[in-house]
Amino acid sequence: xEQLVESGGGLVQxxxxxxxxxxxxxxxxxxxxxxxxxxxxxxxxxxxxxxxPDGSDRRYVDSVRGRFTISRDNVxxxxxxxxxxxxxxxxxxxxxxxxxxxxxxxxxxxVWGQGTKVTVSS
Amino acid sequence: xxxxxxSPSFLPASVGDRVTIxxxxxxxxxxxxxxxxxxxxxxPKPLIFAAxxxxxxxxxxxxxxxxxxxxxxxxxxxxxxxFAVYYCQQLKSYPITFGQGTRLEIK
Numbered sequence: 001x002e003q004l005v006e007s008g009g010g011l012v013q014x015x016x017x018x019x020x021x022x023x024x025x026x027x028x029x030x031x032x033x034x035x036x037x038x039x040x041x042x043x044x045x046x047x048x049x050x051x052x053p054d055g056s057d058r059r060y061v062d063s064v065r066g067r068f069t070i071s072r073d074n075v076x077x078x079x080x081x082x083x084x085x086x087x088x089x090x091x092x093x094x095x096x097x098x099x100x101x102x103x104x105x106x107x108x109x110x111v112w113g114q115g116t117k118v119t120v121s122s
Numbered sequence: 123x124x125x126x127x128x129s130p131s132f133l134p135a136s137v138g139d140r141v142t143i144x145x146x147x148x149x150x151x152x153x154x155x156x157x158x159x160x161x162x163x164x165x166p167k168p169l170i171f172a173a174x175x176x177x178x179x180x181x182x183x184x185x186x187x188x189x190x191x192x193x194x195x196x197x198x199x200x201x202x203x204x205f206a207v208y209y210c211q212q213l214k215s216y217p218i219t220f221g222q223g224t225r226l227e228i229k
Contacts (some may be wrong), residue, residue: 001211016152021175035218041166043224044209044221044222044223045158045209045211045218045220046159046222047211047217047218047221048173050216050218060215061217062217087223095165095166104153104172105153105154105155105156105172105173105213105214106151106171106172107156107171107213108156108168108177108211108213109156109158109166109168109211110170110171110177111167112165112167113165114164114165115165
């Protein structure tokens with residue numbers, strides 16, 4: 001079964017940092033772009049970052065660029081999101097997802113983890 | 123950035139109803155449009171990709187269509203398990219964006 005399991009969330013003070021992790025099983029992550037998305041409490045979904053299969057191409061939403069870093073370890077079949085300079089607006093459930101980069105317009109986030117909760121509060 | 127505007131934001135409906143949710147893009151996204159279903163406390167689940175292609179395992183009562191920059195998700199006959207929040211997403215260009223969501227609730 002293709003599965004993503006996130007960890008690393010928690011309570012952090014404004015200005016603090018965390019490292020979120022996503023462990024992949026059931027497929028070889030090195031064949032896929034991977035993504036992070038988030039959802040603030042009671043709000044909609046927001047894409048956060050993408051990383052290419054070899055890690056050479058990274059994309060970020062403007063609101064996190066310079067503060068968040070996406071990375072991957074294809075040997076360990078894992079994905080990370082280092083989040084820093086956190087503000088209360090970063091409070092959310094963070095999901096990792098497989099970005100299926102198909103031919104034509106077949107792109108989609110086709111496998112999702114269960115999410116890890118990050119709460120930024122003093 | 124490409125904005126996606128869903129309507130309605132809230133949709134009361136009954137089991138057996140046919141419902142349609144609309145997603146309008148602020149500029150062209152081709153067919154790079156995905157629909158997701160999300161239930162409380164769960165991760166989103168893809169239903170439709172490439173605007174009209176059903177994800178494997180999704181019931182055939184779900185369908186998608188496109189007309190220019192307007193996309194629709196139709197559920198032909200609502201089942202109890204369909205009451206959830208639905209989001210559209212564009213992957214034509216960065217930043218990837220989602221619509222604000224449509225909450226489908228029991229009337």
